[in-house]
Structure formats: C-alpha cells, structure tokens
Amino acid sequence: MAIFETLAGTGHEQVVFCNDEATGLKAIIAIHDTTLGPALGGCRMWDYGSEEEALEDVLRLSRGMTYKAAVSGLSLGGGKSVIIGDPKKLKNEAFFRTFGRFVDSLSGRYITAEDVNIRVKDMESVALETPYVTGINSRVGGSGDPSPVTAWGVFNGIKASVKHKLGKDSVNGLTVAVQGCGAVGTFLTEFLTQEGAKVFAADLNQDKVKNVVESFGAEAVDLNKIHSLPVDVYAPCALGGILNDNTIPELQTTIVSGGANNQLLDEAKHAAMLKEKGILYAPDYVINAGGLINVYQELQGYDADAARTKAAGIFDTLINIYKESDEQGITTIQASNKIAEDRINSVRNMKDLRNNFEGQLWINQ
Numbered sequence: 001m002a003i004f005e006t007l008a009g010t011g012h013e014q015v016v017f018c019n020d021e022a023t024g025l026k027a028i029i030a031i032h033d034t035t036l037g038p039a040l041g042g043c044r045m046w047d048y049g050s051e052e053e054a055l056e057d058v059l060r061l062s063r064g065m066t067y068k069a070a071v072s073g074l075s076l077g078g079g080k081s082v083i084i085g086d087p088k089k090l091k092n093e094a095f096f097r098t099f100g101r102f103v104d105s106l107s108g109r110y111i112t113a114e115d116v117n118i119r120v121k122d123m124e125s126v127a128l129e130t131p132y133v134t135g136i137n138s139r140v141g142g143s144g145d146p147s148p149v150t151a152w153g154v155f156n157g158i159k160a161s162v163k164h165k166l167g168k169d170s171v172n173g174l175t176v177a178v179q180g181c182g183a184v185g186t187f188l189t190e191f192l193t194q195e196g197a198k199v200f201a202a203d204l205n206q207d208k209v210k211n212v213v214e215s216f217g218a219e220a221v222d223l224n225k226i227h228s229l230p231v232d233v234y235a236p237c238a239l240g241g242i243l244n245d246n247t248i249p250e251l252q253t254t255i256v257s258g259g260a261n262n263q264l265l266d267e268a269k270h271a272a273m274l275k276e277k278g279i280l281y282a283p284d285y286v287i288n289a290g291g292l293i294n295v296y297q298e299l300q301g302y303d304a305d306a307a308r309t310k311a312a313g314i315f316d317t318l319i320n321i322y323k324e325s326d327e328q329g330i331t332t333i334q335a336s337n338k339i340a341e342d343r344i345n346s347v348r349n350m351k352d353l354r355n356n357f358e359g360q361l362w363i364n365q
Helices: 003-010 051-071 093-104 120-126 147-166 183-194 206-216 267-276 290-301 304-312 314-328 332-348 353-364
Strands: 014-020 025-033 043-046 077-084 175-179 198-202 233-236
Touching: 003 051, 014 051, 014 093, 025 051, 025 093, 043 051, 051 077, 051 290, 051 332, 077 093, 093 120, 147 183, 147 233, 147 290, 147 304, 147 314, 175 183, 183 198, 183 206, 198 206, 267 332, 290 304, 304 314, 314 332
Parallel strands: 043 077, 175 198, 175 233
Antiparallel strands: 014 025, 025 077
C-alpha cells in the first residue's frame, strides 16, 4: 500500500502508528477531518490478518465518522483507532493505559471510545492516562455503554425506512432479519419485538442467538442464510462488507437498514446495485449515529433523555436523505454524502470575520 498516496485520496489529516513492546500494544489511530471539531471515534480490537488490513479498516472507519458527525449536526470531526491482536489474550490494565498515553499525546485532536471487542472497563483504564475518552462508566461521570442509544437510533432509522418504502408508521407485523446479536443487535431485537415485529436472528456466537431467542422470542437462523431470507427488512449489525457482489443478488428484501459500519464493500458500486434492485438502503453512518450522539452528549454534560431524543432524530435525517435521493435520482449514500460534505465545506470556507472587521475599520479610519 502506498500510504501517503492513499491518505491523499481519502483526505486524512493524520495517521499515528502506536507500538509498545512491553505490553504488546500495536495500534493505529486515524484522524480523518477536524473541520467541525475534534475527531471522535471508537477503538476496536481485532485479530487482523495483516497490518495492511488493519490500516485499511481504520481509514474507512475514520472517514465514516467524519460523515456521521457532519450529517448528524454534531460539532465533531472523524477519527477511529484499531488495536491489532487477540482480545482474549492481550487485554490488561497496562495495555490500555499505554494506549491511553498514545491518545493523550495527540492533545485532544482525537477522542476515543468503545467499539468492537472493547468494553467500558477497558475505557476506564484508558481514562487513567487521558481525559480524551468517552463512554466510561456512569459512576465515574460518564454515560456508560452507548449501545442502547445506538440501537434506539437504528430502530428509528428502520421506522423511517419502513415509512418511506412501505408507507407504514410501525414495524408491527413486519419481518426483520437481524444479523449480529452483539450489544446493538440485542437491544435492537428488543425494540423491534416490543413493537410487534417478527425477528429472525443469527450470529457467530450461538449463546448470543440463544439469548435473543429466549428473551425476546426471536427465531434462530443459519448465519450463512440470514441475508437471503424473504423479509421486510434486513438489518446487518455485525462487521462490514456484508453488501457485496455475492450477497446483493441473494437479497429478498426491499429495505436494508442496520447498525453495522461499512456495510457496502464498494460504496459506489454496491449502492448502485441496491438501487437497481429497488432496495432502499439506509446509509450505515447515518442510521448508526446514535452511539456517537450519546458520547457527544457526554462531552456536553450527560443527559440520557437528551441523547435518546436526539438519536430518535435519525428518523427525520433519513427521511430527508431519501427525499433528496428520489428528487436527484441518486443513491442514498450519494445523497447523505452530499449533505455531509456541504456542511463540512461551508464551515471550512467560512471567512475569518475578525480579520475582515479589522480591515474594514482600518479603511473607515
């Protein structure tokens, strides 16, 4: 990978490689854009097949955070971090405190939080070394796990998609295939079944599937078949790249609305494929913005009701995106990207009014 050429193409401002032999920490922090504010984005830990794979992932994820914050109306930029390694073997206090020191060295340009395989306890260790961390336990002044708010936003995003595509105000009586029964998928299943939807669930971890089956009446499905079920809504809530050349032709739904990041393996190509099939796609960084909204609220002084209310606003955001998509004849991801880019560019191009006023006063004198 030609790193600087890649960064020029993606618009990244900074990428930091973090290495500590004593703890075994190998991490990458990517700051995509800080036009609207400091870069905020979670840290995920994954046993990547290669360092190149980890870099590609963190670059895609951090770019997505920029667009997510922009389209959600937040005063934040986009960033992300990945830790390379097996979360079952490497985790301990010193490991995460060391990561916290790397975060702190950026002096607030990047604020970290939970993501895949990272828990509140891990973030509390990070917080011992830096104030630039969110999503810590409420007993120490934070908001705790953002997953319930993320899932609440996804739930409202599904309702917006159902409203636009099917003309229905409720998911009652509809069928939804939830792929991924982690924290977000579990809470989402709860919200869906509470409103009367029939949920089919799948996950690599069968204990997680068993939990949603026993707790909420979901029906277990083979993980390799979940995407191809004939349902009203397909909700990917696991890792990215699930919408690709192989899976899209197999879809038997008219709506894809789920909480996973980077669902489109190739953003332009696969968004177009979905549109050609008549499938409404909820841009992932829009529908799953509830987690970012939650931790942003923490930075403002946490108010759980305010975070939940703002996450529910994802309904209106998506309705506007779908309207723009229909009017312009473009894909929904193109529509959401345009809205995000317009906001970023408008702030980037703002004039320094102080200098203008000083110049005007000099002329008047």
